[in-house]
Amino acid sequence: xxxxxxxxxxxxxxxxxVPAGLAVSDRDFQRFxxxxxxxxxxxxxxxxxALLVGRLARRLRELGLQSYGDYYERVVEDEAERxxxxxxxxxxxxxxxxxxxxxxxxxERVFPAWRAEADAGRRERRVRIWSAACSTGxxxxxxxxxxxxxFPAGWDLEILASDLSTKVLDRAAAGLWPLEKSKEIPDLFxxxxxxxxxxxxxxxxxxxxxxxxxxKFTRVNLVxxxxxxxxxxxxxxxxxxxIYFERQAKITVVERLLDRxxxxxxxFLGHAESLGGFTVNARPALPTVYQRIPQSPxx
Numbered sequence: 001x002x003x004x005x006x007x008x009x010x011x012x013x014x015x016x017x018v019p020a021g022l023a024v025s026d027r028d029f030q031r032f033x034x035x036x037x038x039x040x041x042x043x044x045x046x047x048x049x050a051l052l053v054g055r056l057a058r059r060l061r062e063l064g065l066q067s068y069g070d071y072y073e074r075v076v077e078d079e080a081e082r083x084x085x086x087x088x089x090x091x092x093x094x095x096x097x098x099x100x101x102x103x104x105x106x107x108e109r110v111f112p113a114w115r116a117e118a119d120a121g122r123r124e125r126r127v128r129i130w131s132a133a134c135s136t137g138x139x140x141x142x143x144x145x146x147x148x149x150x151f152p153a154g155w156d157l158e159i160l161a162s163d164l165s166t167k168v169l170d171r172a173a174a175g176l177w178p179l180e181k182s183k184e185i186p187d188l189f190x191x192x193x194x195x196x197x198x199x200x201x202x203x204x205x206x207x208x209x210x211x212x213x214x215x216k217f218t219r220v221n222l223v224x225x226x227x228x229x230x231x232x233x234x235x236x237x238x239x240x241x242x243i244y245f246e247r248q249a250k251i252t253v254v255e256r257l258l259d260r261x262x263x264x265x266x267x268f269l270g271h272a273e274s275l276g277g278f279t280v281n282a283r284p285a286l287p288t289v290y291q292r293i294p295q296s297p298x299x
Contacts, residue, residue, distance in 0.1 A: 024068040041223035041249040087167040094135040096184035111150040126156040132238040134161035137172030144211035145189040162220035175207030232262040240270035
């Protein structure tokens with residue numbers, strides 16, 4: 001978030017220059033506003049008109065189109081172009097070990113409890129995680145590192161990483177970052193799980209084979225109909241995504257996330273996000289971390 005000043009991604013970046021004289025009319029902005037909201041749950045306030053122009057101007061030049069109205073018609077008729085438009089609107093800023101208290105909570109409280117429950121026969125030796133707005137992969141690969149460090153051989157470990165943007169998913173699957181990103185990773189994990197590039201990959205860092213084997217990438221639109229299937233997830237990370245949705249989309253997405261969460265699992269949100277006022281079906285385990293409230297059996 002896998003998956004508008006945020007999309008199912010995160011922050012504004014450098015915008016391309018807008019061709020002289022090419023502006024978006026109020027009518028065309030409103031049409032894009034409605035389309036983006038319908039397709040991705042992202043609400044672009046009127047003050048975001050300049051952002052829309054900046055993000056789409058380059059594509060108009062590439063296609064030789066003379067107006068945003070022409071591009072809107074192209075997007076409506078062409079699904080591939082519609083996905084490309086959403087890629088341009090979504091922005092993606094993330095880091096390894098972002099919001100460290102989340103990972104401290106896992107390493108110090110959650111994982112030891114799960115290991116003890118498995119040793120006592122009260123839990124399967126399995127951990128299934130969904131990184132629901134994975135951006136360029138830092139979050140799921142961080143999760144892979146802490147999982148492999150915390151659980152011995154014999155555990156079934158799985159991470160599903162998704163985003164709305166196909167562009168960032170391609171980068172995430174490649175598992176390559178500038179070497180300066182290594183400063184975000186503690187030495188213990190850096191030495192165990194990351195590779196330093198040489199030759200043609202000089203100045204780059206690559207995810208090692210152990211963590212790459214744990215992570216599967218796929219496109220998921222959180223306001224779309226198709227969501228991941230399979231067993232419930234033990235952990236769901238959906239951080240810095242809900243802040244870009246309008247209220248009803250937040251409520252719908254939150255309830256669906258809780259429905260995909262194991263009753264003993266945890267849902268992680270971003271530091272500026274809360275479930276307060278959006279659901280009565282979750283309780284905080286600590287700020288920005290939630291568990292499902294068990295439902296009473298129906299009479």
